[in-house]
Amino acid sequence: MRRVASTVSLLFLATQLIFAQEDPHAHHQGPVGWVPREILEKPVTLREGIGKLNDVATTSSKDAQAFYNQGVAYLHSYVWIEAARSFNQALKADPDLAMAHVGLSYAYSGLEDTAAARAALLRAESLKSRVSPRERHRIEIRAKQLEAIAEPENISRLIEYRKAIDAALALWPEDAELWLLRGNAEEPRPGGRGQRGGAATIAFYEMAFKYVPDHFAAHHYLTHTYETIGLIDKALKHGEVFARLAPMVPHAQHMYGHDLRRVGRIEEAIKRFEETRRLEEAYFEMEKIRPEMDWHYAHNLSLLATAYQYEGRMMEAEKLLRQMFALPKATAYFELWGKELPEFLLGRGRSEDSLSAAREMMKSKWPAVRSVGHTLAGTALLVMKDAAAARVELDQSEKEIGSISGNEALNVTPQTVKPYASALRGDILLRSGQPEEGARLLREVQAQIRAVPGPDAWIQALFRLEYIARAAREAGNWELAEYTAKQMLDHDPSYAGTHYALALVAEQKGDVNTARSEFANAVKLWSKADGDLPEQRNAKAKLR
Numbered sequence: 001m002r003r004v005a006s007t008v009s010l011l012f013l014a015t016q017l018i019f020a021q022e023d024p025h026a027h028h029q030g031p032v033g034w035v036p037r038e039i040l041e042k043p044v045t046l047r048e049g050i051g052k053l054n055d056v057a058t059t060s061s062k063d064a065q066a067f068y069n070q071g072v073a074y075l076h077s078y079v080w081i082e083a084a085r086s087f088n089q090a091l092k093a094d095p096d097l098a099m100a101h102v103g104l105s106y107a108y109s110g111l112e113d114t115a116a117a118r119a120a121l122l123r124a125e126s127l128k129s130r131v132s133p134r135e136r137h138r139i140e141i142r143a144k145q146l147e148a149i150a151e152p153e154n155i156s157r158l159i160e161y162r163k164a165i166d167a168a169l170a171l172w173p174e175d176a177e178l179w180l181l182r183g184n185a186e187e188p189r190p191g192g193r194g195q196r197g198g199a200a201t202i203a204f205y206e207m208a209f210k211y212v213p214d215h216f217a218a219h220h221y222l223t224h225t226y227e228t229i230g231l232i233d234k235a236l237k238h239g240e241v242f243a244r245l246a247p248m249v250p251h252a253q254h255m256y257g258h259d260l261r262r263v264g265r266i267e268e269a270i271k272r273f274e275e276t277r278r279l280e281e282a283y284f285e286m287e288k289i290r291p292e293m294d295w296h297y298a299h300n301l302s303l304l305a306t307a308y309q310y311e312g313r314m315m316e317a318e319k320l321l322r323q324m325f326a327l328p329k330a331t332a333y334f335e336l337w338g339k340e341l342p343e344f345l346l347g348r349g350r351s352e353d354s355l356s357a358a359r360e361m362m363k364s365k366w367p368a369v370r371s372v373g374h375t376l377a378g379t380a381l382l383v384m385k386d387a388a389a390a391r392v393e394l395d396q397s398e399k400e401i402g403s404i405s406g407n408e409a410l411n412v413t414p415q416t417v418k419p420y421a422s423a424l425r426g427d428i429l430l431r432s433g434q435p436e437e438g439a440r441l442l443r444e445v446q447a448q449i450r451a452v453p454g455p456d457a458w459i460q461a462l463f464r465l466e467y468i469a470r471a472a473r474e475a476g477n478w479e480l481a482e483y484t485a486k487q488m489l490d491h492d493p494s495y496a497g498t499h500y501a502l503a504l505v506a507e508q509k510g511d512v513n514t515a516r517s518e519f520a521n522a523v524k525l526w527s528k529a530d531g532d533l534p535e536q537r538n539a540k541a542k543l544r
Contacts, residue, residue, distance in 0.1 A: 032084070032108050032111050032113045032116045033080075033108070033111030033112045033113040033116070033330065034111065034112075034292075034293070034330030034331075035080075035081060035084075035111055035293050039081060039085075039289060039293065040081060040084040040085060040088065040107075041084075041085070041088050042085055042287070043085075043089060043092075044067070044070075044082065044085040044086055044089050046066055046067070046070060047070060047082075047248065048248065049246065049247045049248030049249070050070070050073050050074065050077070050079075050246055050248055050249050051073045051076065051077065051216035051217065051245055051246040051249065051252075052073070052216070052245075053069055053072060053073055053076075053176075053177075053212070053215065053216075053217070054069055055068070055069060055072050055099075055177050057097060057098075057099040057100075057131075057135065058097070058098070058099070058130065058131045058132050058135060059090075059093075059094045059096075059097050060094070061093040061094040061097075063090075063093040064090045064091075064093035064094035064097050064100070065090075066090075067086045067087070067089040067090035067093065067100075068086070068087065068090040068097060068099060068100050068103065070082075070086040071083045071084075071085075071086035071087040071090065071100065071103045071107070072103060072177070073216075073217075073246075074086060074107075075103060075106050075107060075110070076180070076194075076216070076217035076220060077217075077220065077246060077249045077251050077252060078110060078193070078251055078296070079249065079250075079251065079296075080107050080110035080111050080295075081289070081293065081294065083103065083106070083107040083110070084104055084107040084108070084111075086103075087100040087101075087103040087104045087107065088100075088104070090103075096127055096130055098123075098124045098127035098128065098130065098131045098135060098139065099124070099131070099135055099138065101120050101121065101123040101124035101127070102120070102121065102124045102138060102139060102142050104120040105117045105118070105120035105121040105124065105142055105146075106142070108120055109149070109191065110193075112330070112331055114146075114149070114150075117146065118146055121139070121142055121143060121146060124139050124142070125139055125143070133171075134168070134171070134172055134175070137164070137167070137168040137171070137172075138168070140164055141161070141164045141165055141168060141181065144157075144160050144161040144164040145161050145185070145190055145191075147160070147161070148160070148161045148190030149190045149191050152189055152190060152191075157190065158185075158189075158190045161185055161190055162182070162185045162186070165178060165181050165182045165185055166182070169182060174211045175211070176207075176208040176211045176212040176215055176218075177208075179204050179205070179207040179208040179211070179218075180194075180204070180205065180208050180215075180217055180218060180221065182204045183197060183201040183202075183204030183205045183208075183218075183221055184197075184201075184221070186198075186200050186201045186204060187201065189411065194217075194220065194221035194224055194225075195224050195454075196224070196228060196453075197221060197224060197225035197228060198225070198228060198229055199225075199229055201221070201225050202222065202225055205218040205221050205222050205225070206218075206222075214241065214245065216241075216242055216245035216246050216252075219238040219239075219241045219242040219245065220238075220242045220246075220252070220255065222234075222235075222238040223235050223238040223239040223242055223255050223258075223259070224255075226238065227258065227259065227262075227453065227454060227455060228453040228454065229453075230453075232259055232262045232263060233263070235258070235259045235262075236256075236259040236260065236262075236263060239255045239256040239258065239259045240256055242255055242256065243255065243256040243272070248279065249279075250276040250279045250280045250283075250296060250300065251276075251296055253272045253273075253275045253276045253279065254272065254273060254276040254296070254299075254300050254303065256272050257269040257270075257271075257272030257273045257276070257303065257307075258303070258455035259455070260272060261303075261307060261310070261455070261459070262455065262458065264494035266307060266310060266311060266494070267528075269307055270304065270307045270308070270311075273300055273303055273304035273307055274304065276300045276304075277297075277300055277301070277304060280294065280296065280297050280300065284297075291327060292327045292328045292329070292330070295330070295334060297327075298324050298327050298329070298334060298337055299337070299456075301320050301321075301323060301324040302321075302324055302337050302340060302456070303455070303456065303459070304320055305317045305318075305320035305321045305324065305340070305344075306340065306459045306460075306463070307459075308320070309344065309463070310459070310462075310495060311496075311526070311528045311529060312496065312526045312528065312529025312530060312533045312535075312536060313528060313529060313530060314348060314529075314530050314533065315530055317344065318341075318344065318345075318348075321340055321341045321344055322341060324337060324338070324340070324341070325338045325340075325341040325357065325360075331366075331412075332364075332366035332368045332369055332412040333411075333412050335361075335364055335366060335369045336368060336369055336372060336412065336416075336417075338357075338360075338361060338369070339361065339372050339373075339376060340460070341357045342354040342355075342357040342358040342361070342373075342376040342377075342380070343376065343460075343463065343464070343467070344463075345357060346376070346379060346380060346383065346467060347463060347466065347467055347470075349534075351380040351381075351383045351384045352380070352384070354376065354379075354380040355377055355380035355381065355384075357376075358373045358374075358376035358377035358380060359373065359377060360373070361373025361376070362374060362377065366412070367400040367401070367403035367404050368400070368401075368404050368412045368416060368417050370400045371397045371398075371400035371401050371404070371417045371420070371421070372397070372417050372420050374393045374394070374396040374397035374400065375393065375394065375397045375417075375420040375421050375423070375424045376420070377393045378390040378391075378392075378393030378394050378397065378424045378428075379423075379424055379427060381393060382424070382427055382428060382431060383474075387428060387431065387432055390424065390428055391428060393424070394421060394424050394425060394428065397417075397420070397421045397424070398421055401414050401417060401418060401421065402414075404416075404417070419445050419448045419449055422441055422444065422445050422448075423441075423442065423445045423464070423468070425441060426438045426439070426440075426441030426442035426444075426445060427442070427468075427471050429441065430442065430471065430472065430475045430477060430480070431471075431474075431475045435475065435477050435480075438475075438477075439472070439477055439479070439480040439483075442468055442471075442472075442480060442484075443480075443483065445468070446465060446468065446484065446487050449461040449464055449465075450465075450487070450491060458491075458492075461491065462488065462491055462492050462495060462497075465484055465487055465488045465491060466488065466497050466501065468480075468484050469481050469484040469485050469488065469501045472484060473504060478505065478508050478509075481501070481504070481505055481508075482505045482509075484501070485498070485501035485502045485504075485505050486502075488501055488502075489502065494525070495525070496521070496522045496523075496524075496525035496526040496529075496535075496536075497522070497535070499518045499519075499521035499522040499525065500518070500519070500522040500535050500539060502514075502518045503515045503516075503517075503518030503519040503521075503522060503539065503542070506518060507542070515542070516542070516543060519539040519540075519542045519543050520539075520543060522535070522536070522539045523536060523539045523540055523543065526539075
């Protein structure tokens, strides 16, 4: 018996050594992604209002099952910190709960820590002999996904991942969680988690409803899917249900705001973004967590700020954009959100302030952020009549693009930032004696930025179209100004700036009636704007 016990002890120690070698964060040596491990292991209570589900796991502990369910619910809403805390709480109740380790693996991927995600899966695999066949399939599915994530350009890995889910569904077709996973897996990249789905993902999420009617996560993923394919009315429908079923999840309120804005219900959208901010800041205060730990906080500040900007509430917009700009960012993808401040300042005619913010971006450790910083600096310099300095910034931007790795966090690739360089090149040509080539390039940029799916890209494209229209007018290229104003109309007919751009074009063409009508539309839509908004003052003056 002593020999058996000794052998078991040695095997246990060997297993721990393997984990320590595989996991660079073992024994509390460092953070997971950008979050200190002690935050992810803080005790947590059971919460209400986050969406309900029951993903049965092998455990005799009711507490372990409850906290595991809570962790899965948080995963479905991208609340990575609370998901990890819930899974760790489940493991305190039952250290052998293999599925909690699987859950941690997903949460750690959400925090962009591949090594920690693999180490958590290793722990789950060490417990495979103690779980049900269904759970063994789930562990295998996660292993296939991590293999595919490690080789994102190897399509065969992605196919193997999908086949693993299909094999499990053949055995347990009534499992809603498997249908949700299958919808995620249908996305173009193996790390898909419901944000980039196309038409092919819809059927999988609809199948989840067959077995769990009104599954909150299926509504969440369908909201993203319908946004991506441009069916905003359907996205709005699912977003409303997601917000109702998960009222205490900031992302749920935020998602509904996405689509309220897209259908012209901007005041309702602002209320949702404001409620999201209130929920997040109350959470930070209660849990003593710094705002930069939660990726979603800066994201919501961005959408709230641009919603204020949309209404002409520029003072409120700038305050939030500066707050967002000052927050530490953990990845290149997140830090790129900071570009909205120099873009905003350019739009307000504050070139020197914009140049200062762009130069802050140029100090980033990520080449993608530096590249965009150079283009925005170049744009500011061009507006300040320094074309030579603008060309230098363009050259620096293009050099940085060559340093961007295609596998950076959240898929920041050269293609992500090339439109910025192209826009600066087109602007330089437009203002320096080559208007036809500049206009051609800027038309291409407009097509590129409008083609990017998602609500963030949609509002950013609108404001970038507005800048191009202004640049065209300043360069005296009224043909491009008219083309761009019509692009704005097609992109969003509810925006006051759209009608202001159309009015200026009509005025230049001598079309007095159209100009008056469009100026009136702009004034009406800017009804909540700052009293000193120059565009609104000018529109009112034209009407007088």
